[in-house]
Amino acid sequence: xxxxxxxNRLKDAGIEVLTCMQCGTCSGSCPSGRYTSLNTRRFVRxxxxxxxxxxxxxxxxxxxxxxxxxxxxxxxxxxDAILTIRTIAVHEGIMLPEHRKISHxxxxxxxxxxxxxSTKQKREKLGLEPLPETVxxxxxxxxxxxxxxxSCEFDKLVAEK
Amino acid sequence: xTKLSLFLGCIIPNRYPGIEKATKFCLxxxxxxxxxxxxxxxxPAPGVFRSFDKTTWIALASRNIALSEELGRDVLTVCxxxxxxxxxxxxxxxxxxxxxxxxxxxLEKIGKEFKGTADVRHIVEFLYDELGPENIKEMVVNPxxxxxxxxxxxxxxxxxxxxxxxxxxxxxxxxELIEAIGAESxxxxxxxxxxxxxxxxxSGLHGTxxxxxxxxxxRIQEADVDCIVNACPFCHLQFDGGQVEIKxxxxxxxxxxxxxxxxxxxLALGFSSQEMGIDLNQxxxxxxxxxxxxxxxx
Numbered sequence: 001x002x003x004x005x006x007x008n009r010l011k012d013a014g015i016e017v018l019t020c021m022q023c024g025t026c027s028g029s030c031p032s033g034r035y036t037s038l039n040t041r042r043f044v045r046x047x048x049x050x051x052x053x054x055x056x057x058x059x060x061x062x063x064x065x066x067x068x069x070x071x072x073x074x075x076x077x078x079x080d081a082i083l084t085i086r087t088i089a090v091h092e093g094i095m096l097p098e099h100r101k102i103s104h105x106x107x108x109x110x111x112x113x114x115x116x117x118s119t120k121q122k123r124e125k126l127g128l129e130p131l132p133e134t135v136x137x138x139x140x141x142x143x144x145x146x147x148x149x150x151s152c153e154f155d156k157l158v159a160e161k
Numbered sequence: 162x163t164k165l166s167l168f169l170g171c172i173i174p175n176r177y178p179g180i181e182k183a184t185k186f187c188l189x190x191x192x193x194x195x196x197x198x199x200x201x202x203x204x205p206a207p208g209v210f211r212s213f214d215k216t217t218w219i220a221l222a223s224r225n226i227a228l229s230e231e232l233g234r235d236v237l238t239v240c241x242x243x244x245x246x247x248x249x250x251x252x253x254x255x256x257x258x259x260x261x262x263x264x265x266x267x268l269e270k271i272g273k274e275f276k277g278t279a280d281v282r283h284i285v286e287f288l289y290d291e292l293g294p295e296n297i298k299e300m301v302v303n304p305x306x307x308x309x310x311x312x313x314x315x316x317x318x319x320x321x322x323x324x325x326x327x328x329x330x331x332x333x334x335x336x337e338l339i340e341a342i343g344a345e346s347x348x349x350x351x352x353x354x355x356x357x358x359x360x361x362x363x364s365g366l367h368g369t370x371x372x373x374x375x376x377x378x379x380r381i382q383e384a385d386v387d388c389i390v391n392a393c394p395f396c397h398l399q400f401d402g403g404q405v406e407i408k409x410x411x412x413x414x415x416x417x418x419x420x421x422x423x424x425x426x427x428l429a430l431g432f433s434s435q436e437m438g439i440d441l442n443q444x445x446x447x448x449x450x451x452x453x454x455x456x457x458x459x
Contacts, residue, residue: 031355032362035372061369064208064360066319070329079320086212096365099209106210110202113171122441123178132174132181133197141200144271148224151267154217 007050009088015081019074020044026068026078036061040068040078047081054089060096093161103158110135110145162291165237165282166198166229168247171206172394173239179438180394183423184239184284186437190430191292191300195237201225204238204246207316208360211246219260220267222250223275227268235280237287239423241393242359244283245316249323251281283317285392285422286326289334294341302431303457304343309425310386310417311339311346312377312400314393315355329353338422339390342429349384351377358399371410374403378415387449388418390425397421405443418442418449428457 010017026040027033033040038061047053059082068078089095102112111134120130135142149155167188173180188195202221205211211218226247229236236251238244254261255277265274288297318329326332330353336346357363357373378400381389391397401419408414424437434440434453 031357031373031376032369034376036366036369060361060365062360063315063355063357063362063370063373065315065355066329067355070319070321083212087215090213095213096361098365099213099361102209102364103213106203106205111171111175112203112206112209113175115175119175119178122438123174125441126178126182126436126438128178128182132169132178133199133201134169134174135200135202136174138200141202144200144273145202145221145224147271148220148267149217151270152214152217152220154214157214157217 006047006053006085006088010047010081010084013080013084015077015084017044017047017076017081020048020076021074023073025071025073029067029071031065031067032061032063038062044076044078044081047085053085054092054094059086059089090157095158100158100160103154107146107149107155107158110142162193163282164234165193165195165287166232166234167195168198168201168204168225168229168236168238168243170238170240170243170394171203172398177394177397177421177438177441179441180239180397180421180423183421183427183432183437186432187423187426187430191297196232196234198225198228198232198236201228204243206242207246207249208242208362209364212361216263216267218246219250219253219264222246223254223264223268224271224273226251226279226281227273227275230276230279235282237282237284239284239392239421240395241283241314241316242395244281248281248283251277251279252323283392285317285335285338289338294337297338297426298341301342301429303429305425305429305456307344307387307452307456308347308385309339309344310349310381310384310389311336311352312356312389312391312396313353314391314396315359317392335392335422339425342426344425347384347386349386350380354380356396356399358395363395363399370399371403371406374399375407375411375413378404378407378417381417382415386417387452388420390420390422392422394421401443416444416446418444418446428453431457433457
């Protein structure tokens with residue numbers, strides 16, 4: 001993908017990163033950056049100069065706490081930018097294997113964290129029905145959810161490449 | 162008062178059913194009209210699915226909201242992630258007619274329509290706004306003299322331009338609800354810090370996510386509290402399951418009990434810790450369970 005396209009995609013989404021003055025408030029506020037290579041200030045700079053961020057593993061280290069976005073003196077929507085770049089990456093077939101797995105759980109069960117036997121037992125112990133009042137209990141509702149995901153081509157998007 | 166439908170999400174019914182039971186007990190006891198939202202799915206999770214594909218994210222979210230619209234009820238969420246997803250999706254669909262039209266084109270295939278007639282609420286802001294700490298205080302039968310480390314969780318208050326719940330740096334509405342049941346909300350270092358679960362970090366980069374929760378737990382431990390209270394089952398899972406994983410990997414044993422606000426409120430309204438499923442957590446702390454017994458049986 002043409003790197004310039006990333007900046008344009010951000011602009012289309014109403015996100016302007018070129019006004020960043022590299023003050024570092026974002027990195028100083030980042031709980032993930034305390035433990036990982038994620039340096040939000042540098043990340044924004046690299047986006048500004050059209051470096052390839054789609055393959056950069058820092059992209060997946062943001063816990064979306066929004067500290068940087070709330071505190072940015074220039075009002076840059078930093079988390080929204082990261083999420084938008086993730087979208088571009090996923091549509092280019094780039095995603096973590098674990099994220100592909102939970103996407104398949106969503107496709108199969110309509111839940112990203114489906115029920116298991118141990119929780120069914122806990123539910124019964126509490127006097128609740130073993131299956132909750134969600135798609136787990138209503139097969140037609142699950143079919144609807146699956147049809148909706150097919151309509152959005154989510155199944156194709158997250159298929160093993 | 163506003164009529165509600167209870168949106169369960171994934172982690173509450175499928176991992177921590179005690180929170181489901183506690184929420185239903187509390188709503189009933191407080192006289193809040195709330196039905197099950199039958200056939201709902203994953204919200205879908207904002208940190209992962211929203212960033213993978215916005216079309217899918219908003220289509221599934223709009224279906225969940227449409228189910229509640231059909232009942233003529235607002236959606237009640239009990240999870241910061243579900244709140245974030247459904248409130249954001251609702252807001253975007255209500256303000257963007259083109260997005261609403263394209264989303265409804267998908268929904269039409271399953272005979273549903275997003276109309277934009279329902280609001281999305283979070284149980285904490287709902288209780289604060291519609292009942293208020295004073296009214297809750299009056300209904301308490303077991304004042305819980307506990308030292309609580311309150312964890313707001315990021316997506317309850319942020320992004321602030323979507324939430325409009327006041328200060329994101331030092332909010333206090335949730336603390337007031339903790340004090341209302343007789344407990345002390347203890348101030349501690351990094352109180353507003355993230356638990357490290359969101360944004361697909363817990364699912365995608367587990368080790369990083371544990372380092373973040375370990376940091377937060379170390380700060381909570383310094384504050385010498387009886388328990389952690391949250392309003393989000395994903396933060397709950399991160400604190401509860403995370404402690405077990407930290408013990409296994411790093412050899413640090415915190416054994417700090419973790420409660421969702423619904424469970425804490427349930428105890429104060431007269432239910433037992435067993436009824437609220439507090440003993441079904443991964444972290445076992447008998448001393449705390451005994452303390453609760455004394456507080457709720459006197």
